[in-house]
Amino acid sequence: MTTQLFKNYIGGEWVAGAGTSINRNPSDLGDVIGEYAQADAAQARQAIAAAKAAFPAWSVFPIQERSNILERAAAEILRRQEELGRLLAREEGKTLPEAIGEVGRAGHIFRFFAGEVLRHGGETLPSVRPGIDIEISREPLGVIGLITPWNFPIAIPAWKIAPALAYGNTVVLKPADLVPGCAWELVDILQRAGLPAGVLNLVMGRGSVVGEAIVDSKDVAGVSFTGSVETGRGIAAKVVSRMGKIQLEMGGKNPLVVLDDADLDVALNAAIQGAYFSTGQRCTASSRLIVTAGMHDRFVAAMAQRLAALKVDDALAQGTDIGPVVDQNQLDTDLAYIGIGQREGARLAFGGELLERQKKGFYLSPALFTDADNTMRISQEEVFGPVAAVIKAQDYDEALALANDTEFGLCSGIVTTSLKHASHFKRHSQAGMVMVNLPTAGIDYHVPFGGRKGSSYGPREQGRHAAEFYTSIKTSYIAP
């Protein structure tokens, strides 16, 4: 069977890249999803030029037509939810139900921003000088560069593309090299929905080549990036040095606090789902399980039992709870951290072993450490795999202090039946998102998403707050 070749999309044309790369299924290394174009820096610059040329017309494009295009894209994504979900599960390795859910999220994001196009307005205020009116409006920035990671191959491109286009910007998208398939389908859907040539451009390829060309271009007014802290820091320094606008969403070391008064079932569900589902490859994963002394031993025993019942297997197989790790590099990182945790003196209470399945893939059993303390590397550094550590706290006050003792601040959670502790935690947790009696992972698409400290930088993503990044404010004074 011949492998299908997927091209880049620049200025309204599908064009071959400077090279190609093979997209493989992490559940079955013999399964090739396709061959995807790899752009070079010159091609990335062509995409930026196409987006720049398309901006003047798109920035004033009739809002009803702009909304219709986003709505048509939403309808197609939702109509093809299952098929796109299969592609997502095949290229990234999350389970089919998780992947179908992610595609649904992408569809609803486009529907939400189809509405935002029409709702987007400004403000008028009287001037302190008699007879003058002041109008505060928001205008698009120009060309936006979007650089996305591998772990949410359709939702993250969707939650950046939809507001960028809704508010009148043109876009150059560079998806992660590991998962170009869903981004390609998304761009294909949007171009067939009626986007004018040049408004949305796709340049697949390496971050160090295509990503850098986007970051370095003075014609790119803003860069929205999701990925690792190290890459994000480097990108921010470059974009800020040329006075570009920047938005970064990066890592997490999210705590889930479980108090003595918690409902044990609620705590177990939140911990299992938050730490291990999607193979733990989520920036919102709860990799630190901070449990108070009166609950600790019961929680650890029950967690080991629950983990033993989970099925790690092919992402597309029925009944799989946890799919494979995304690739060999991430698997090596996960195994390295499991070794580090053991050498640091934490006890590997469950899992952390390579698994063999019917087909060759990157299978790892979920790893649970106990007897960890918060200063260990496994408690401070993001692993980005199915690895979590239980840290014992004497009481609520110590649990809160431990939860906040991290350089990250994306999401935090608490499981408790005490309104007093839930309210206090919600107020004093140093995170951008707080969950009470819920897993740290699992967020809505119509409200702000983002963190504090080392996790995020710049305005929030998603919901109507997305306008803060994708627009620039203008204050006009009007005298009669």
Ligand code: NDP
């Ligand atoms: P990376 O930072 O390696 O890559 C993210 C994106 O940046 C990819 O598209 C990558 O391209 C690109 N890139 C890499 N180097 C450069 C560069 N020098 N200039 C411009 N672009 C570059 O992260 P991963 O894709 O490995 O994703 C995992 C990480 O992302 C984790 O640490 C996780 O915490 C974080 N993450 C954070 C989220 C959040 O919202 N807070 C959500 C999801 C993930 P390529 O890969 O093609 O080389």
